[in-house]
Amino acid sequence: MDAAAGYREPERTKLGEVLVALSTAIDLVRPRLVDHERRVAMLAHAIGCSLGLDPVELAELVMAALVHDIGGLTISSAKRDRLLDYGFEDHTHAASGAALVEAVPLLTHLAPIIREHHTSWLVSRNRPVSLASHIIHLADRIEVVINREISVLAQMTQIRQRIAPNHDGRFHPDVIQAFLRASQSEAFWLMLDLPDSLPRLRTAMAPGDRDLAEEDLLSLALIFAIVVDMKSPFTGTHSCGVAEVAGVMAELAGRPERLCRRLQVAGYLHDVGKVGVPVEILEKHGPLTADEMPQIRGHSFHTWRILSSVPGLADISTWASQHHEQPNGEGYPYGIGGADLCWESRLIAVADKFTALAENRPYRAAMPAMKAMEVMRDMAAKGMVDPGITSLLELNLGMIDQRRRLAQSRETRFEKAILEVLRQAELVREDHAEPIPAE
Numbered sequence: 001m002d003a004a005a006g007y008r009e010p011e012r013t014k015l016g017e018v019l020v021a022l023s024t025a026i027d028l029v030r031p032r033l034v035d036h037e038r039r040v041a042m043l044a045h046a047i048g049c050s051l052g053l054d055p056v057e058l059a060e061l062v063m064a065a066l067v068h069d070i071g072g073l074t075i076s077s078a079k080r081d082r083l084l085d086y087g088f089e090d091h092t093h094a095a096s097g098a099a100l101v102e103a104v105p106l107l108t109h110l111a112p113i114i115r116e117h118h119t120s121w122l123v124s125r126n127r128p129v130s131l132a133s134h135i136i137h138l139a140d141r142i143e144v145v146i147n148r149e150i151s152v153l154a155q156m157t158q159i160r161q162r163i164a165p166n167h168d169g170r171f172h173p174d175v176i177q178a179f180l181r182a183s184q185s186e187a188f189w190l191m192l193d194l195p196d197s198l199p200r201l202r203t204a205m206a207p208g209d210r211d212l213a214e215e216d217l218l219s220l221a222l223i224f225a226i227v228v229d230m231k232s233p234f235t236g237t238h239s240c241g242v243a244e245v246a247g248v249m250a251e252l253a254g255r256p257e258r259l260c261r262r263l264q265v266a267g268y269l270h271d272v273g274k275v276g277v278p279v280e281i282l283e284k285h286g287p288l289t290a291d292e293m294p295q296i297r298g299h300s301f302h303t304w305r306i307l308s309s310v311p312g313l314a315d316i317s318t319w320a321s322q323h324h325e326q327p328n329g330e331g332y333p334y335g336i337g338g339a340d341l342c343w344e345s346r347l348i349a350v351a352d353k354f355t356a357l358a359e360n361r362p363y364r365a366a367m368p369a370m371k372a373m374e375v376m377r378d379m380a381a382k383g384m385v386d387p388g389i390t391s392l393l394e395l396n397l398g399m400i401d402q403r404r405r406l407a408q409s410r411e412t413r414f415e416k417a418i419l420e421v422l423r424q425a426e427l428v429r430e431d432h433a434e435p436i437p438a439e
Helices: 015-029 036-051 055-066 070-074 077-082 092-102 105-115 131-145 156-163 173-182 186-193 197-208 214-229 238-252 257-269 272-276 293-297 299-307 314-321 343-357 369-381 387-395 397-431
Strands: none
Touching: 015 036, 015 055, 015 070, 015 197, 015 214, 015 272, 015 299, 036 055, 036 131, 036 173, 036 186, 036 197, 055 105, 055 131, 055 197, 070 092, 070 214, 092 105, 092 214, 105 131, 105 214, 131 156, 131 173, 156 173, 186 197, 214 238, 214 257, 214 272, 214 397, 238 257, 238 343, 238 387, 238 397, 257 314, 257 343, 272 299, 293 299, 299 314, 314 343, 343 369, 343 387, 369 387, 369 397, 387 397
């Protein structure tokens, strides 16, 4: 199977498209509030237009709004649920979200906006907070208070009356006035339920959008990997390990440099569909029940769902989502094998299985590399993994395993830094709480 012969250069990927995909991943963690990020982005854009922001400022606003709650993936599910309460203001997820995007050079400018998107106007008078943060703050609270079970038009007057007084100084007065001007129109509210909101958001982002170079895509993929891996200490650096093993093995196989980097991206992204799997299932010590198994088996399909909509990632979405397929056709979610299962997907599958065997799991300790290799050989003999790629792994086992451990060690340090940000933000929140009067 000659992967290099059939490889074609993919089309360019836009930053805005990746942010849309990231917003979809965030939604999987909060099924109670599907499309929250996009709806907040739509509201923020309308308020920004009412304020007279220029096109570049609006583009930055929409980009920040699409990922404003990325830090919510690093906090407990109980705290995430509290974010749905209008009166609850949490700064821990805002701080960790800022730390995550700050690690990506292309997104560094969004970090201050995300960090302060729950800061009240009264508090902001004592420190610099951008107008974009204030806009997202109001848009976010409007979105969580909307009852999706009834017509939004039946609620518009009540919501406007709830926001307008601003007795506690929670929202920026100019932002409130812009909201009140824009929200007089029924169209302001009806746009939230438009099935074609994505083209509108893409148009809004265009003045600040850009094509991604391979190094940009790698750094963005790493952020996806970290937010997935941080769900459980047992998968704490898994995606990073898979990415490193996949990239190294592709190099050893003599593949083109760009293909090697894209396989590394696929390794970072292969488990992004797991963001919607409850941590109780990920950390279960015993066998999964009949109800739990579909949630695990569905994660690779959700990886495809998140990535396949991004222009320029068609190849990566295929390889990443097929990491549980088997050459014998007995894998999932598609049940493909033989000639239908490409070399790249087979490589990601080998990288995934070897890395998992070398890591601690709730039901067993990490295996030494030689023991993991024995298991891999057995799987290859049964048609569960590609025998040629497995042989390549065995021939270079020491070097590949060392590279894996080094890569996972780097991610561990970054995750510890994120956890320290969360700890410090929690201390600040306790010391400087911003009480919201009871409704």
